[in-house]
Amino acid sequence: MARPRQQRTRRQHYVLMVNQSASCYQEKAVQGLINEIKRRNGSYTVYEPETALELLKQTEVVVGKRRSSRDLPAPYSRGGAVTALVACGGDGTFNLVARVAMVMDLPVACLPLGKTNNIARSLYEKPNIETATKRILTGSYKVIDCAVAADQPFFGSIGIGLVPELAEQLQGGQVPRFGIGWSRLVSRVAAGVELKKTVVKVDSFRFEIRPIILNINLLPYSVGLPLSPASIADDGLLEIIFDQGDHKASFSAYARAIHKKKYLYGDDIRLYRGTVISCQPMDGQMLYLDGELIKIPMETLEIRISPKKLSVLC
Structure with a gap:
């Protein structure tokens, strides 16, 4: 047989x-x-x-x-x-x-x-x-999105303003473990961010802001904080998080709530979604890109979802 x-x-x-x-x-x-x-x-x-x-x-x-x-x-x-x-x-x-x-x-x-x-x-x-x-x-694996900014691909997030400043602070210090530590650190760093007039376009929607935080996420975490906890890894959308720069947003309260994944985005700090985002003027500003800090070499920073996706063992 x-x-x-x-x-x-x-x-x-x-x-x-x-x-x-x-x-x-x-x-x-x-x-x-x-x-x-x-x-x-x-x-x-x-x-x-x-x-x-x-x-x-x-x-x-x-x-x-x-x-x-x-x-x-x-x-x-x-x-x-x-x-x-x-x-x-x-x-x-x-x-x-x-x-x-x-x-x-x-x-x-x-x-x-x-x-x-x-x-x-x-x-x-x-x-x-x-x-x-x-x-x-x-x-087993899952598929996640990739996007391109300043001709560089990224898989997690990019940031201007608050997040690059936080990344610099954390390079020489300890990452806070609790909400109170994050609250103090984020509040102190936010107070030192220089406000610059920025024109942002999300798909066809155009607006002007002077942001303290301007972050674009594909995955939830940036600098150790779940800035976008509801982010979907493979939905083909960019999530942009920003404030108006009018000092109405309390970054101390924001840090405490976001650390607990309990912050609700609204008028003070907003979250929009789109497939193409552009920001200007950006030339010479510091960009946080998947943990690295680089100077933006162009006047207009355009961020697009890549047609290719990445397979991740998880």
Whole structure:
């Protein structure tokens, strides 16, 4: 009697792109993920580039978008074809790895080793190593949106005004754990934001503001706060959060409520949705983009939803 054939499952080959300069880098966290991959009979290749540019180039080599070289080696060939990329770092590391994964239609995951881990918080709810490791290895994934601003793709959020200032403050300090800490920090930083006349266009709706906060989210979290808790990851819409700049908004109360996910957007601080957003004048202003701070090099900043989406292991 002939035995029925069993379908062989594809062996998983994870490529770990490790940022050893991440704010909360832990070698044991990376090793723990490796041990779990081996326990499940998977394959892995680990890269530890020294700079952001090297990390981007090495990821391109991994997926076949760039030729390998002595300085940029190809992944472990006996492990089989690469089936997933894992960004071991913060939001900036995830952004670089994800932009390559999206182009090549590969799933990506995040082992959160940054300070605020906004993308991991948005996708995994609990941004700890144990939860992330389990989610990475489940094999299930969800699709999320990507957008482009200043010719740079992003997957979490961008911000002007309050959020870049908060990001700078947090670089040299601790992230508040409770609402009262966030309330004091946000209130103090908001008081120092320079108000600038800004013309904003959301699809066909045009208006002028002098905002303290101007944030555009695809995922809920920015700088450790759930600014857009109702955000849907794959709805194809940008969410813009802003105030009028007339000092009517209490940023102390805003921080306390948003930390608890209980803030209701209304007249003082508003939330609109659209597919194309433009802001001007922007030249020279600081832009927060998935955890990184860059100077805007153009007068008009246009943000558009990308036609491609990203698959994330979660």
